Amino acid sequence: MSRDMLLWDETLFRDPQVLEIDYVPEDLLHRENQMQSLVYCIKPALGGMRPVNCLLTGPxxxxxxxxxLKxxxxxxxxxxxxVVLKINCQIDSTRFAVASRIYRKLFNVEPPSSGVAFRKLFEKIVQRLIEKDKVMVVCLDDINYLFHEGHADEVMYSILRAHELFLGAKIGVIAVVSDTGKLYRFDPKVSSVFLPEEIEFLRYNYHEIKDIIASRVRLAFYPDVFSKDAQELVVDYVDSIGDLRIGIDLLKRSALNAEKRASRTVEIEDVEKAYESSRLLNLKRVIMPLSADEKKLLAIIAGMGRSKAGDIYEQFHEVTGLGYTRFYEIVNKLAELQHLDATFSGEGMRGRTRLIGLSYPPEDVLKCLKG
Ligand SMILES: Nc1ncnc2c1ncn2[C@@H]1O[C@H](COP(=O)(O)OP(=O)(O)OP(=O)(O)O)[C@@H](O)[C@H]1O
Ligand SMILES: [Mg+2]
Structure with missing residues (x-):
């Protein structure tokens, strides 16, 4: 073993915590306007009034x-x-799961068995708020995941009309949409009551990314550990994708690579090596929470390439034993989430064939499915 090999208790990280996914930055740089708009919406709640509903959008x-979170x-x-509560709709992806989450927050216990209807559960929630004289702000984060089968509409409708159910109920919503190009639309009966303050989070420009990365490097590492060249490469990568999460993951993985080769500084080669994993971070994030059957379907399509729905169904049925109805439910959900692209071809004299393919390179999907 070389004498230079880092000792086990030696590390390049001064504070590894600041590179973890759940870390909330002390300063949210270059988001002053958005923070001000959020304050404007939430402030009424502090005075006992109903907060202004808002919609946050951005890549x-x-x-x-x-x-x-700030x-x-x-x-x-x-x-x-x-009472404030952020709900991750990727995890709580049905109206019942969302209501259960709110219930747990207000009552500190599990809701009555899942036999209870969503509406009943929601009534109890609103009643509780009134009894305790509380205002509630619910953030439905990544609400995209609630859109299939009308869950988003029902949740939104219930929150927005809570005061009609019980006079004096004060509950507001912050809906967060990660826009990936698709326009999500609420049912007209929701849109007629949801007139949100829209707060846009545009992609950061090069200079903003540089600032944010530099600030995180200062917090995370001992001085001069992360070489200037390496840091610049991280900024370039983030600038090409527009996603800061990947940048922060890159900082962490490159430093681990540097430690692995017992270097006391992080260099360009460490960042380059880290990029292959970091770049798949978002894809992993969207694929991981899917159900086992949904993942199996993705794996099958990754293996077959873009194919006819009927052919894909045959394999899917063989692997899962599930029937046609369930197959189509899953296809529709995955298409809705834009993981699949399902279009009808004009092929053949007798009707059209549905062709289904992945929205991402199959080899990337397979890598993410492997974990
Ligand atoms: N202005 C900023 N200053 C410091 N760190 C930031 C800033 N913006 C984002 N980050 C960091 O980037 C990462 C991603 O940010 P965040 O999770 O808030 O993005 P998001 O817009 O919610 O993304 P998604 O739509 O994928 O959920 C986090 O680790 C966060 O700490
Ligand atoms: Mg988010």
Missing amino acids: PGTGKTSAV IFEEVEKRSDDV
């Missing part, structure tokens, strides 16, 4: 979730009368 890794931290510091 992945542009600080939407972080902004909400505002919520402030609210919790200042008031006991406002």
Whole structure:
């Protein structure tokens, strides 16, 4: 073993915590306007009024979730009368799961068995808020995941019309949409009551990315550990993708690579090596929470390439034993989430054939499925 090999307790990280995914940055740089708009929406709650509903939009890794978490931290510091709750709709992806999450927050216990209807559960929630004289702000983060089968509409409708159910109920919503190009539309009966303050999170420009990365490097590493060249390469990569989450993951993985080769500095080669894994971060993030059957379908299509629905179904049925109805439900959900592209071809004299393919390179999907 070389004498230069890092000792086990030696490390390049001064504070590894600041590179973890759940770290909420002390300063959300270059998001002053968005933070101000959020304050404007939430402030009424501190005075016992209903908050202004808002809609946060923007591409992945542009600080939407972080902004909400920062505002919520402030609210919790200042008031006991406002209940704030961020719900990750990727995990709680049905109306019942969302209502259960709110119920747990307000009652500190599990909701009554899942036999209870969503509406009943929601009534109990609103009743509780009134009894305790609390205002509630619910953030439906990544609400895209609620759109299939009308869950988003029902959740939104219930929250927005809570005051009609029980006079005086004060509950507001922050809906967060990670826009990937697709326009999500609420049912007209929701849109007629949801007139949100829209807060846009645009992609960061090169200079903003440089600032944010530099600030995170200062917090995470001992001085001069992360070489200037390596840092510049991280900024270039982030600038080409537009997603800061990938940048922060790159910082962590490159430093681990440097440690592995017992170097006391992080160099370009460490970043290059890290990029292959970091670049798949977002794809992993969207694929991981899918159900086992949904993942099996992705794997099958990755193996077959773009194919006819009937052919894909045959394999899917063989692997899972599931029938046609379930197959189509899954296809529709995955197409809705834009993981699949399912279009009809004009091929053949007798009707059209549905062709199904992946929205991402199959080899990337297979890598992510492997974990
Ligand atoms: N302005 C900023 N200053 C410091 N760190 C930031 C900033 N914006 C984003 N980050 C960091 O980038 C990462 C991604 O941010 P965040 O999770 O808030 O993005 P998002 O817009 O919610 O993305 P998604 O749509 O994929 O959920 C986090 O680790 C966060 O700390
Ligand atoms: Mg987010």
